[in-house]
Amino acid sequence: MSAAREYGLDESYEWVRPPVGGWTADDLDRLPNLPPHTELIDGSLVFMSPQTxxxxxxxxxxxxxxxxxxxxxxxxxxxxxxxxxxxxxxxxxxxxxxxxxxxxxxxxxxxxxxxxxxxxxxxxxxxxxxxxxxxxxxxxxxxxxxxxxxxxxxxxxxxxxxxxxxxxxxxxxxxxxxxxxxxxxxxxxxxxxxxxxxx
Missing domain, CATH: 3.90.1570.10 (tt1808, chain A)
Incomplete structure (x- = not known):
């Protein structure tokens, strides 16, 4: 079972499983269905909590x-x-x-x-x-x-x-x-x- 299915997500959520070495700055513009305001810190995707x-x-x-x-x-x-x-x-x-x-x-x-x-x-x-x-x-x-x-x-x-x-x-x-x-x-x-x- 893929990581996406394991968490009940559509297969198009490719960012659930990072590549070897982590994500790159260019990936933020290429990955489909990223949550709004996703950041890249040291090769890892960081998702924002709801704003106050x-x-x-x-x-x-x-x-x-x-x-x-x-x-x-x-x-x-x-x-x-x-x-x-x-x-x-x-x-x-x-x-x-x-x-x-x-x-x-x-x-x-x-x-x-x-x-x-x-x-x-x-x-x-x-x-x-x-x-x-x-x-x-x-x-x-x-x-x-x-x-x-x-x-x-x-x-x-x-x-x-x-x-x-x-x-x-x-x-x-x-x-x-x-x-x-x-x-x-x-x-x-x-x-x-x-x-x-x-x-």
Missing amino acids: RFHSRVMRLLENALMEQAPEHLEAVRELTVRLNDRNRPEPDIVVVPVDADTGPGQTWFTPEDVVLAVEVVSAESAERDRETKPRKYAAAGIPHFWRVEESYGLPVVYVFELDPATHTYGAAGIFHDRLKLSVPFPIDIDLTAINRRR
Whole structure:
């Protein structure tokens, strides 16, 4: 009996049984019927849990603010993967990239060289990946800015990191409650308490 049938899945779920050596970045675009927002971490497929309301609202707040405040040559994009290498294609919640990194409507990933800022909103299921695994990989790939967003009493707390180019590791650049005000990667001023506002 195949692994797909064993778990009551249609045979077209080829990703149930990984190949020797694991999956590759290209496989994410070729495998049929992958669940939405599947990531590739160290050759293994990682599936996302259902999103919380907090997570969704934080992403909306940050994406809208970043789009409004970014210079004209940059844009904020939600939930597209970054192809770090052949065995790693994580999906940050938001990335800021150059507008000219757009390769067309079928685009599914960016290169790390495209990414100015990667943002991860931590959830219970992804906490270890968002706090440890993914920031380490983003830094090694040379992504200059990283934000980790945690929930505290229903409000976002933003942990800001900048890349040390000599060590390819992130250094802490601040922890922001209520208001996120930064001068890099461009002037940013976000009211974090506005998470529940509709407009």
